[in-house]
Amino acid sequence: MATTAQLKLDDKEYVLPVMVGTEGEKAIDTRKLRAETGYIAYDQGYGNTGSCESAITYLDGDNGILRHRGYPIEQLAQNSNFGETAYLIIYGELPNAAQRKAFGDLLRQHAAIEPQMQAIFQGYPKDAPPMAMLSSIVASLAAHNPHLATNDFEKDLKNFDLAAAMAISKIRTIGAMIYRYQHGLPYIPPKDIPFCDNFLHMMFSEVYKDYVAAPEISKAINTLLLLHADHEQNCSTSTVRMVGSSAANLFTSLSAGICALSGPLHGGANTAVMHMLQSIHDEHDDGTRFIAAAKSGGKSNRLMGFGHPVYRNFDPRAKIIGKACEDVLNKLGINDPLLAIARNLEQAALKDDYFISRKLYPNVDFYSGIIMRALGIPVNMFTVIFAIGRSPGWIANWREVAANPKGRIYRPRQIYSGPVKRDYLPMAQRG
Ligand code: SDX
Numbered sequence: 001m002a003t004t005a006q007l008k009l010d011d012k013e014y015v016l017p018v019m020v021g022t023e024g025e026k027a028i029d030t031r032k033l034r035a036e037t038g039y040i041a042y043d044q045g046y047g048n049t050g051s052c053e054s055a056i057t058y059l060d061g062d063n064g065i066l067r068h069r070g071y072p073i074e075q076l077a078q079n080s081n082f083g084e085t086a087y088l089i090i091y092g093e094l095p096n097a098a099q100r101k102a103f104g105d106l107l108r109q110h111a112a113i114e115p116q117m118q119a120i121f122q123g124y125p126k127d128a129p130p131m132a133m134l135s136s137i138v139a140s141l142a143a144h145n146p147h148l149a150t151n152d153f154e155k156d157l158k159n160f161d162l163a164a165a166m167a168i169s170k171i172r173t174i175g176a177m178i179y180r181y182q183h184g185l186p187y188i189p190p191k192d193i194p195f196c197d198n199f200l201h202m203m204f205s206e207v208y209k210d211y212v213a214a215p216e217i218s219k220a221i222n223t224l225l226l227l228h229a230d231h232e233q234n235c236s237t238s239t240v241r242m243v244g245s246s247a248a249n250l251f252t253s254l255s256a257g258i259c260a261l262s263g264p265l266h267g268g269a270n271t272a273v274m275h276m277l278q279s280i281h282d283e284h285d286d287g288t289r290f291i292a293a294a295k296s297g298g299k300s301n302r303l304m305g306f307g308h309p310v311y312r313n314f315d316p317r318a319k320i321i322g323k324a325c326e327d328v329l330n331k332l333g334i335n336d337p338l339l340a341i342a343r344n345l346e347q348a349a350l351k352d353d354y355f356i357s358r359k360l361y362p363n364v365d366f367y368s369g370i371i372m373r374a375l376g377i378p379v380n381m382f383t384v385i386f387a388i389g390r391s392p393g394w395i396a397n398w399r400e401v402a403a404n405p406k407g408r409i410y411r412p413r414q415i416y417s418g419p420v421k422r423d424y425l426p427m428a429q430r431g
Helices: 033-037 073-079 082-091 097-109 115-121 130-144 153-158 160-182 195-208 215-227 235-244 250-261 269-282 288-294 316-332 337-351 353-357 365-374 379-403
Strands: 004-009 012-020 026-028 057-060 065-068
Touching: 012 033, 065 073, 065 082, 065 316, 073 215, 073 316, 082 097, 082 195, 082 215, 082 379, 097 160, 097 195, 115 130, 115 160, 130 160, 130 250, 130 379, 153 160, 153 379, 160 195, 160 250, 160 379, 195 215, 215 316, 215 365, 215 379, 235 250, 235 379, 250 379, 269 288, 269 337, 269 365, 269 379, 288 337, 316 337, 316 365, 337 353, 337 365, 365 379
Parallel strands: none
Antiparallel strands: 004 012, 012 026, 057 065
């Protein structure tokens, strides 16, 4: 394997170092490119550019591989739960019994939202987009916990364990409170029960009376959150790292990640998938017309829940969620016509050369909405669920940035394409 790369520019030869990751990923180290050649590298959207070294998640898009700290997602989905996987992603190892208990205790101790923070909710219209509420209320955690949000890496890392547990727990509770607020229902305080059961309790208690999650419901929400826990340098995680690189505190950086996740090309896709499936159902289409429109190109016609910036094979999470979908609906005795439409779309697209040639497969968002709908979660809350699930990944990435002694503020360059130098024109000469 090459250890250097040779670059010939303007009749000069340059030698650039090559980096190799623990899974054999190779990179040309261009950190000195501009200083040595006067050239920058150009990669719109950074699809071919590594912004960092990270030990958290490994993705192999060509082979549909996803591992957290070396553990395959299939094994974690089968054997673990959201709390344990969150610990693994943040701290790098599966917790022993004492560590698991201490982490769970912290999550439960910091589950509630204090009255002064509760007052913030009243400042929003009842029909505000839930992600707009979530990003701003999470940002206020920095205002309500300034001792954990000093914007000094050394001080904030000293309090990291508390801030991390508080963030994961309160993002979950804020999500449930947004649902209650928007439905005119009273807030339900957290109980001393497991993380996911507590979420469902704070969302639905009247419906389930003295709520105790049925095992299959608890397993479904655990699996859903676990499968969203981290995903390498996706748009929102890279945003958290970029904001954190300025020494902004954890809560502020998480709020930025929530903003990035809200876009329909990223975390908003699960919502867009459900709207797509519902409109196909309402038009009594079997998906044929929709696929024809999707093949016509254009970002507005896309088959939502299909395609991925990295996977050129099945998103392994989609396979797991697709199976969990069947299990949950069967156990709950729900016959959701949208599942049949999704299966039809998947089968049709996987035989269609347009999708095959572009290596477009179902991604994590294609089936997740059907499970959430089966659990009674409204469509406009789907991306909030994604954010609750992704919080451990964001937190682990923020910690890598904060703890990196050689870390630098993210400051990409550009190729300028605007007007060249020109002189100021007085108003009278502007035509
Ligand atoms: C997530 O990064 C992550 O890891 C993200 C995520 C995570 O866990 O954090 O996995 C979560 O964001 C999953 C993706 C959710 N988004 C969607 O499902 C929205 C629909 N998908 C697309 O918009 C698209 O596939 C993206 C945005 C996901 C990826 O876009 P790329 O890699 O930039 O692909 P592209 O836009 O360059 O498209 C390549 C070609 C184009 O056609 P041509 O110009 O070559 O003719 O594929 C076509 C696109 O038009 N295409 C699609 C399509 N996705 C791409 N055509 C129809 N339907 C689609 N879904």
